[in-house]
Amino acid sequence: PRTIHQIQSGQVIVDLCSVVKELVENSVDAGATSIEVRFKNQGLDTIEVQDNGFGISPENYETLALKHYTSKLSTYSDLSTLQTFGFRGEALSSLCALSKFWVTTCLASDAPKGSKLEFATSGKLQSTSVIASQKGTTVSVEGLFHNLPVRRRELERNIKREWNRVIGVLNKYACILTGVKFSVSQQPTKGKKVVLFSTKGNNTTRDNIVNVFGAKTVTVLVPLDLQLELEPTSAPSQLRSAQEDRDAKEILVRGHVSRPAHGDGRQTPDRQMFFVNGRPCALPQFAKVFNEVYKSYNSSQSPFIFADIQLDTHMYDVNVSPDKRTIMLHDQTRMLDNLREALVRLFEAQDY
Numbered sequence: 218p219r220t221i222h223q224i225q226s227g228q229v230i231v232d233l234c235s236v237v238k239e240l241v242e243n244s245v246d247a248g249a250t251s252i253e254v255r256f257k258n259q260g261l262d263t264i265e266v267q268d269n270g271f272g273i274s275p276e277n278y279e280t281l282a283l284k285h286y287t288s289k290l291s292t293y294s295d296l297s298t299l300q301t302f303g304f305r306g307e308a309l310s311s312l313c314a315l316s317k318f319w320v321t322t323c324l325a326s327d328a329p330k331g332s333k334l335e336f337a338t339s340g341k342l343q344s345t346s347v348i349a350s351q352k353g354t355t356v357s358v359e360g361l362f363h364n365l366p367v368r369r370r371e372l373e374r375n376i377k378r379e380w381n382r383v384i385g386v387l388n389k390y391a392c393i394l395t396g397v398k399f400s401v402s403q404q405p406t407k408g409k410k411v412v413l414f415s416t417k418g419n420n421t422t423r424d425n426i427v428n429v430f431g432a433k434t435v436t437v438l439v440p441l442d443l444q445l446e447l448e449p450t451s452a453p454s455q456l457r458s459a460q461e462d463r464d465a466k467e468i469l470v471r472g473h474v475s476r477p478a479h480g481d482g483r484q485t486p487d488r489q490m491f492f493v494n495g496r497p498c499a500l501p502q503f504a505k506v507f508n509e510v511y512k513s514y515n516s517s518q519s520p521f522i523f524a525d526i527q528l529d530t531h532m533y534d535v536n537v538s539p540d541k542r543t544i545m546l547h548d549q550t551r552m553l554d555n556l557r558e559a560l561v562r563l564f565e566a567q568d569y
């Protein structure tokens with residue numbers, strides 16, 4: 218059974234990036250306004266995420282890292298209107314199976330006394346001890362994949378590429394999370410801890426982008442605030458179901474994009490960020506439309522793109538892959554056509 222648990226865990230936590238993503242999303246789900254991500258040796262030694270969220274109640278300590286334990290989903294119908302990032306209860310149980318893993322946590326009412334929780338590979342709670350702590354939770358992961366030698370060697374071999382992906386995904390969270398102080402640090406095996414970037418709990422994504430990418434990047438951006446109207450289905454209204462009426466809602470594309478005259482040089486994926494309702498995700502077809510329209514104005518450069526597609530939760534599925542990275546948008550072709558037209562209108566209205 219333990220082997221099976223490890224194999225399955227390897228599907229949720231496939232790489233360094235998924236560890237980071239799961240832990241940050243748990244902190245967001247916990248209502249944190251401050252999230253600190255700390256790496257030692259680029260995560261090969263430890264990955265630690267500290268937040269000031271609501272913490273974990275003692276009655277949940279035992280079940281916390283057991284498979285399919287989640288405090289976020291009360292009924293199955295919640296899945297379609299999900300507001301939290303997490304809902305499967307697989308991340309912590311997987312991390313137990315794949316690393317040395319511990320948690321310190323503290324409820325507001327218990328501060329300055331918190332608990333340190335240590336878990337066995339199976340996810341069973343092994344020990345609880347009292348420690349000094351402020352409100353919030355810190356999750357620590359040491360020696361990721363130490364018990365899957367092939368996966369571990371692969372991680373070490375590809376650490377440079379993995380690290381770039383990790384930074385890319387952290388940039389996205391830092392920029393999209395308004396009202397959250399977000400900081401990322403790395404400490405080499407021999408050497409001092411370095412803060413790589415941090416935001417200040419800004420109220421706008423624009424200010425976050427300044428903190429993460431520098432003031433120079435934003436001066437050449439135009440605000441994106443596009444409305445993509447999806448026409449109601451061709452059936453006369455009295456024949457349409459309530460579901461279809463909901464589906465006829467508008468879609469907003471909000472964020473920032475380079476002015477046509479001030480592109481970004483070479484196209485780099487880390488400077489083209491897409492979100493669906495605030496969830497970072499890869500939307501290659503959307504990226505393609507942005508780049509194509511942009512190219513018709515400036516063929517020598519690529520745009521910086523920060524775009525949050527805001528739409529009704531009934532218009533997409535996130536529940537398609539274990540790591541939740543894939544999002545299926547319904548009626549995507551029509552969305553993309555409308556996006557193309559809206560972008561042309563936006564760029565036409567600029568003095569480039």
Ligand code: ADP
Binds near residue numbers: 272288305310
């Ligand atoms: P999920 O996020 O899908 O519920 P996880 O395995 O990621 O599953 O986490 C399991 C549970 O642990 C969560 O439902 C939540 O109750 C608790 N938890 C995890 N991280 C935190 C955190 N940073 N703050 C508060 N509770 C947390």
Ligand code: MG
Binds near residue numbers: 306
């Ligand atoms: Mg989670």
